[in-house]
Amino acid sequence: MTRSAALTLRGVTKHFGAAVAVDGVSLDVAPGSMLGLLGPSGCGKTTVLRAIAGLVPVTAGTITVDGEDITARPPHGRDIGLVFQQYALFPHLSVAANVGFGLEMRGVAAAERRTRVAEALAMVQLSGLDGRRPRELSGGQQQRVALARALVIRPRILLLDEPLSNLDARLRDELRVEIRRIQQRLRITTVFVTHDQAEALAMCDVVGVMSQGRVAQIGPPAEIYERPVSRMVAEFVGRLNTWPCEVVAPGRIRLDGREMPAATDGVANGAALATIRPHRLLLGGAAPAGALNHVTGQVTHVAYVGDLVQYHVAAGALQLRVEAHAARHAETHRVGDVVECRWWPDDLRVFGA
Amino acid sequence: MTVTARRAVLLLTPIMALIAAAFVWPALRLGRISLVQASASGAMTDAVTVANYTTFFTEPANLELAANSLLLSLVVTLATLVCAYPLAIVLHRASSRWQPLLFALTISPLLVSSVVRTYGWMALLGDRGPVNALLVAAGIVPEPVRLVNNALGVAIGLVEILMPYMTLSLVAGFGRLDVAYEEAAASLGAGPVQRFRRVVLPLTLPGVALGCGLVFVLTMSSFITPKLLGGGRVFLLATEIYDLAIVRLQWPTAATLAMVVLAVLGLTTAWFPRLTRRFD
Ligand SMILES: Nc1ncnc2c1ncn2[C@@H]1O[C@H](COP(=O)(O)OP(=O)(O)OP(=O)(O)O)[C@@H](O)[C@H]1O
Ligand SMILES: [Mg+2]
Numbered sequence: 001m002t003r004s005a006a007l008t009l010r011g012v013t014k015h016f017g018a019a020v021a022v023d024g025v026s027l028d029v030a031p032g033s034m035l036g037l038l039g040p041s042g043c044g045k046t047t048v049l050r051a052i053a054g055l056v057p058v059t060a061g062t063i064t065v066d067g068e069d070i071t072a073r074p075p076h077g078r079d080i081g082l083v084f085q086q087y088a089l090f091p092h093l094s095v096a097a098n099v100g101f102g103l104e105m106r107g108v109a110a111a112e113r114r115t116r117v118a119e120a121l122a123m124v125q126l127s128g129l130d131g132r133r134p135r136e137l138s139g140g141q142q143q144r145v146a147l148a149r150a151l152v153i154r155p156r157i158l159l160l161d162e163p164l165s166n167l168d169a170r171l172r173d174e175l176r177v178e179i180r181r182i183q184q185r186l187r188i189t190t191v192f193v194t195h196d197q198a199e200a201l202a203m204c205d206v207v208g209v210m211s212q213g214r215v216a217q218i219g220p221p222a223e224i225y226e227r228p229v230s231r232m233v234a235e236f237v238g239r240l241n242t243w244p245c246e247v248v249a250p251g252r253i254r255l256d257g258r259e260m261p262a263a264t265d266g267v268a269n270g271a272a273l274a275t276i277r278p279h280r281l282l283l284g285g286a287a288p289a290g291a292l293n294h295v296t297g298q299v300t301h302v303a304y305v306g307d308l309v310q311y312h313v314a315a316g317a318l319q320l321r322v323e324a325h326a327a328r329h330a331e332t333h334r335v336g337d338v339v340e341c342r343w344w345p346d347d348l349r350v351f352g353a
Numbered sequence: 354m355t356v357t358a359r360r361a362v363l364l365l366t367p368i369m370a371l372i373a374a375a376f377v378w379p380a381l382r383l384g385r386i387s388l389v390q391a392s393a394s395g396a397m398t399d400a401v402t403v404a405n406y407t408t409f410f411t412e413p414a415n416l417e418l419a420a421n422s423l424l425l426s427l428v429v430t431l432a433t434l435v436c437a438y439p440l441a442i443v444l445h446r447a448s449s450r451w452q453p454l455l456f457a458l459t460i461s462p463l464l465v466s467s468v469v470r471t472y473g474w475m476a477l478l479g480d481r482g483p484v485n486a487l488l489v490a491a492g493i494v495p496e497p498v499r500l501v502n503n504a505l506g507v508a509i510g511l512v513e514i515l516m517p518y519m520t521l522s523l524v525a526g527f528g529r530l531d532v533a534y535e536e537a538a539a540s541l542g543a544g545p546v547q548r549f550r551r552v553v554l555p556l557t558l559p560g561v562a563l564g565c566g567l568v569f570v571l572t573m574s575s576f577i578t579p580k581l582l583g584g585g586r587v588f589l590l591a592t593e594i595y596d597l598a599i600v601r602l603q604w605p606t607a608a609t610l611a612m613v614v615l616a617v618l619g620l621t622t623a624w625f626p627r628l629t630r631r632f633d
Contacts, residue, residue, distance in 0.1 A: 055539070076538075076542050082537070153542065
């Protein structure tokens with residue numbers, strides 16, 4: 001069984017020449033938990049992972065594992081497994097030799113190596129492919145070999161850099177579940193980098209949203225999704241309606257000429273942005289009594305996307321995007337219908353403009 | 354014939370014609386001459402014989418020539434590999450901004466004829482040349498050492514002359530080498546030595562085979578540099594062929610030696626690529 005380790009970053013900073021790739025990142029990953037690092041392209045996710053793995057020297061800051069400072073240690077002395085975005089399987093070695101590489105480096109005897117490689121391949125459901133070369137495998141199989149190769153050494157920390165981004169949707173869903181299952185079974189402290197917010201929210205115990213080299217917010221998935229600290233985070237982790245408004249008093253805003261309650265959370269009086277997620281807008285009869293705010297508008301567009309129906313509703317100067325579950329008996333609306341749209345005031349979150 | 358096959362034939366025709374006219378035909382002629390019986394006066398007769406070959410293989414001096422040539426070629430090939438390999442790694446890893454300049458520098462020696470460079474080496478390596486002066490001044494040797502007019506001088510000259518060929522071949526064969534593999538190996542616990550042995554070296558073997566094959570062949574067939582830097586004291590198959598054909602006018606014997614060299618080179622070129630296929 002893997003011993004679970006705690007990973008801590010304090011003020012980790014990386015400059016490439018004049019460019020700042022990572023700017024004072026501090027994080028804690030509890031033993032055995034999985035942190036999802038989320039953020040737009042170029043925000044520094046890969047650089048953070050590479051710094052933890054020791055592949056890029058940091059400009060400033062410290063990285064500790066179980067309280068032990070490893071900032072200056074070379075990568076081969078860190079005992080940290082890394083799954084590269086592009087797999088990086090050794091092309092000249094068989095699947096078994098790839099998976100066994102780390103064990104060989106640790107001086108594990110051939111017999112034990114064989115059993116552990118077989119175990120690792122069974123764990124990622126690739127038994128029987130031992131003799132193949134990486135180029136004879138599909139993308140998903142290569143991905144799993146890379147995972148087995150990192151897991152078999154039972155590293156203290158596992159780092160995954162967008163490991164699912166090159167796969168089709170179905171395989172991605174499958175592997176997502178598989179990775180999470182393995183991670184939880186081995187209780188291995190993991191950092192999972194992705195730019196797919198659904199992936200991060202669904203898989204991870206804690207999610208960190210990065211922006212321009214900094215951590216904008218870090219917390220449990222529900223907190224990130226429901227109580228984003230900035231418009232950037234809110235937009236990044238899910239679809240969003242954004243309307244200009246004016247804060248008139250704490251907890252009260254003027255939106256399209258009407259005053260109403262909203263979650264202003266300390267935003268100063270004056271121009272601001274009101275945001276609400278499309279599925280928190282309730283149309284017509286779907287809204288229970290007590291959902292206070294409401295506007296009336298006309299449906300201008302309907303898109304049926306299987307499990308969801310997306311509506312565009314024009315209400316005065318406001319353009320509303322609404323999502324409703326396509327349940328069997330749900331009320332449906334057509335283009336041109338006049339509908340009442342309601343929401344709970346605290347779902348309308350206000351950020352400074 | 355499929356369209357692609359027809360196109361391939363069409364594309365290959367010019368070079369095939371050139372090779373047939375400039376290489377295959379002369380080689381066949383050479384083979385024919387090697388089977389000619391020379392009269393006592395040295396004049397060629399019409400009689401066909403394998404006597405030239407039996408003489409070659411039974412004459413100890415000839416076998417020594419062959420051994421000299423093979424040994425020199427192996428040593429030069431290895432030395433060139435050792436000198437060029439780090440350079441090739443640097444070239445392979447250089448950013449796209451510096452690469453063109455570095456490539457230009459690598460091949461710039463080819464702008465000067467190898468004859469001129471050989472004379473340069475004769476001056477540098479002579480008893481009173483700067484290399485010896487430096488060695489003596491530094492106290493490494495008490496008196497000047499023999500660096501020319503022997504096999505060492507020939508080897509030094511050939512290594513330098515053949516470096517660009519080796520370097521370019523290595524880089525051409527480094528296509529599969531990617532730092533990501535080295536990083537992966539490091540994250541799996543491999544130190545610098547293990548990374549080189551288990552990852553870098555196997556991935557660069559195609560380049561090594563290409564470069565070694567080329568340099569071996571070029572060394573085997575070089576005769577100007579061995580003649581000049583060897584000072585007439587280094588005897589190789591290639592220099593002997595030159596003497597026999599140009600100075601002593603014993604064409605059948607020269608042709609026989611040439612055929613032997615051709616066979617060795619043929620075997621080398623066939624064998625070197627197999628070295629890498631093992632790792633594919
Ligand atoms: N070796 C390098 N030299 C110079 N700049 C670099 C280097 N590596 C990364 N950067 C820069 O640092 C910033 C962060 O890069 P990083 O690869 O960490 O982003 P990322 O969040 O992983 O993006 P993506 O989602 O596209 O993979 C980028 O602006 C990038 O251009
Ligand atoms: Mg990245």
